[in-house]
Amino acid sequence: MASPVQPRCLIRGSINVDEYFNVKHIAQPGETLSSHGLAKRPGGKGANQAVAVAKAGGQADFFGAVGEDGAWTLDHLEEHGVDVSLSEHVQELTGRALIQVADDGENSIILFKGANYAKLPKKPIQSATTHLLLQNEIPLEESLVYLAEAASRSIVTIFNPSPMPTDEELKVFPFERVTWLIVNDIEARDLYRILTTRQGTDTESEQDAAHTNIERYTNIPAYPIAHRLLSQMPTTNIVCTLGGNGVLVILPTIRDDAGLPEPIYLKAAKLEKGVVDTTGAGDTFAGYMAAGLMKLQHEKGTRDLGKEDVVAVMTRCVQAGGLCVQTPGAMASIPFGSDVDARLGFN
Secondary structure, eight states: OOOSSOOEEEEEOOOEEEEEEEESSOOOTTOOOOOSEEEEEEEOHHHHHHHHHHHTTOEEEEEOEEOGGGHHHHHHHHHTTOBOTTOEEOSSOOEEEEEEEETTSOEEEEEEOGGGGSOOOOOOOOTTOOEEEEOSSSOHHHHHHHHHHHHHTTOEEEEOOOSOOOHHHHHTOOGGGOSEEEEEHHHHHHHHHHHTTSTTOOOHHHHHHHTTTOGGGTTSTTHHHHHHHHHHSTTSEEEEEOGGGOEEEEOTTOBOTTSOBOOEEEOOOOOSSOOSOOTTHHHHHHHHHHHHHHHHHHHHSOSOOOHHHHHHHHHHHHHHHHHHTTSSSSGGGOOOHHHHHHHHTOO
16 A cells, blocks of 8 residues: 655765866876866765665755855755755865776775764754665764664664774674665675674574575575675665676565575666766665665555565666766766666656
């Protein structure tokens, strides 16, 4: 049964001024390169993901902070349909990202925290909020406060821990409050290694015993590590992005006849133009995923999803990411939902 409530996603996160330097290749230590292009655009993982939610068709409320030098970035979010009324103007300089974009599409990023780490007034989550989307470019304690409140109100929580918190922060992180975790395969492996060093974790032999019978899925990229990671956060849905190899999703509630988490694996989208710039692909994926979950909750009136539901959401996410990497920039490369649906043949 459809829910009468229109879902809204709160994005508590970062917003930056992104400065792009186009280079032949990523600079090596001690190397000086001449850039053959320079552009200044709004960015930041929080802002990018908010725009992705809006472009995908979802209702997005962004809460972040900018200095006087970056007020124009909030205007840009509004132009894309993001509600920025919660955001603050502070004395600190706006966050910055210095981005090298190589001719082969790879990128290297240096971040300046700036206003993203300014002390802001605590604002309770609005009653209309149904989903919370978090990254890790603001103080972690801020994210933890919002995560706790959201979990206490049964709000769907999505955490994309990029850049990754420290080992000690991860050991005590309340993953039981995270509904959906988005990590890449390298992050998944590192996270599992860190979590298995926590006090009270099963011994290595006990862990090995718990991971038997997974041979049937060894042909699925990243399944072994994603399965092991699920053992450390047994109530969290895990999404493992694999770049050019697609995406793997495992849910605690979807199991095969042997009781193993059944992998939901989608290959990467086919590219018509080749990779131009990978900068915004992860944020595009996260925003489209949030919008897809919101749409399903609105249509079905429940947060419990079946395999077909997950496939539908991820198919759109993967296609959006594929369109994103064929266009330069981060926020500017996030495709509109109509373009994604046309590519999928829905229009």
